[in-house]
Amino acid sequence: MMMTIKKDGGIIIMSYVGVVLLQVCYAANCIISKAALNHGMNHFTFAFYRNLIAAVVFAPFAILFERKIRPKMSINVFLRIMLLAFLEPVVDQNVYYAGMRYTTATFATAMCNLVPAITFLLAWILRLEEVKVKQLHSQGKIAGTALTIGGAMIMTLVKGHIIELPWTKHTTTPPPPHHQNHPVAAAATTTTTQQYHDHLKGAAMIAAGMFCWSCFFILQAITLKSYPACMSLTALICMTGALLNLVLTLVVEHGKHSIxxxxxxxxxxxxxxxxxxxxxxxxxxxxxxxxxxGPFFVTTFNPLGMIIVASVGAILFGEQLDLGKVLGATVIIVGLYLVVWGKSKDTTTSGQSKEEDINKEFTSTKSSNNIANNKPRLDAHDDDGDRDQAVQCV
Known part of the structure; x- marks a missing residue:
């Protein structure tokens, strides 16, 4: 029993460490990808190369380590892998990075916070996430999800007072001219209008990518139940995604050899x-x-990426922190605490249910054993009675 508790505790700790590391990877991805896009990277070839590299790197490990546990490929699993490759490596990656061209890394990271809400609703509808609205821990998960998304929006939209740090400098930019007849003002107005429309276009693209990403998480969780070889599934998704992106790039970017x-x-x-x-x-x-x-747990920590990006920007690049970012980060932390608390209660409830099932099974097994043990005694009594009757007849 103690060994089981220790094992479960280790799995829980590793799960939390894993999701935090995932957010560190996502935050670094936003910074690196935005810099590459600013240098003229084509998002179609980007999606092709990244999936090709992933397939080449992980396929040998999947063949070597999962040859005994990898199930046979079925038509159902094959179609799911095709759909997984279409949702994330093709649609999500292309529209997300195309939208990032028109926005900033911080805004793109903030839009990623739509994923927990979409994933939560889809998991709830498909019964992949246990939600009982009348129970307190389920209310905590719902409130925590809302708070994490709200905190990310606060970090994005609310500015507030600048918080001076020892390694940052408060820089001011001269206000632009406001006279409408001034040529600089007219050019600034035109540029601002164009940037506004580009920003809306980028936001719509990123939102579409986030919906596909949420669907990818849900379908991945469903596929893993029938195809539990996780590394093989990763290699197959990336390989299929690379092939689909190759076809898409050759069609859309036909004749552009420089990309x-x-x-x-x-x-x-x-x-x-x-x-x-x-x-x-x-x-x-x-x-x-x-x-x-479950899929909801993996996406719940997405708002943590906002805090990581803001912290890295302030420490390494000297970006200024304002009151809105600090307030939003605080709200995110409170929301994450509520979600973690609700998930821990789910684990406790499921553990108690399993323990009750084990006790019932043990009780029924014990009762059947007692009945089986009592049967020979009854047979022995019957044999004795038959023997007595035979003696009397003699």
Missing amino acids: WSLRWDTTLLAYFYNGIVCSGVVYYVSGMIMAKK
Whole structure:
């Protein structure tokens, strides 16, 4: 019993460590990918190269380590893998990074906080997440999800007073001219209008990508139940995604040979980092955690990426922190605490249910054994009675 408790405790701790590391990977991905896009990286070839690299790196490990546990490929699993590759490596990655061109890394990270809400609703509808509205721990999960999303929106939309840190400097920019007849003011107005429309376009693209990403998490959790070889599933998704992206790029970017060239710059770093880490390690780790804790648990910590990006920007790049970011980060932490508390109560409830089932099974087994043990005694009594009758007849 103690060994089981220790094992379960270790799995829980590793799950929390894993989801935090996933957010660190996502935060670094936003910074590296935005820098590469600013240097002219094509998002179609980016999606192709990152999935190709992930498939080449992880396929040998999947063949070597999962040859005994990998189930046979069925038509149902094959179609699910095709759909998984279409949802995330093709649609999500292309529309997300296309939208990032028109926005900022911080805004793109903030939009990722739509994923927990969408995933929670889908998991609730498909009964992958246990939600009992009248119970306190389920209310905590719902409130915590709302708080984490609200905190991320506060970090994005609310500015407030600048918080001076020893390593940051308060810089001011001169106000732009406001006279309408001024040529600089007219140009600024036109540029602002264009940026506004581009920002809306980018936001719509990223929102569409987040919906596909949420559907990917749900379908991945369902597929892992019938195809539990997580590393093999990762390699197959990336391989299929690379092939689909190759076809898409050849059709959309026909005749543009320069986009396939590889150079020693941030673009090459983005290819390898996203291929090995985000399309390889992240798929595998999230799948392992998902098999134990469900898809909602994996996405709940997405708002943590906002805090990581803001902290890294303030410490390494000297970006200024304002009151809105600090307030939003505090709300996110409170929301995460409520979600973690609600999930822990789910674990306790399921553990108690399993213990009750074990006790019932033990009781029924014990009763059947007692009946079986009493049967020979009754037979012995019957034999004695028959023997006595035979003696009397003699």
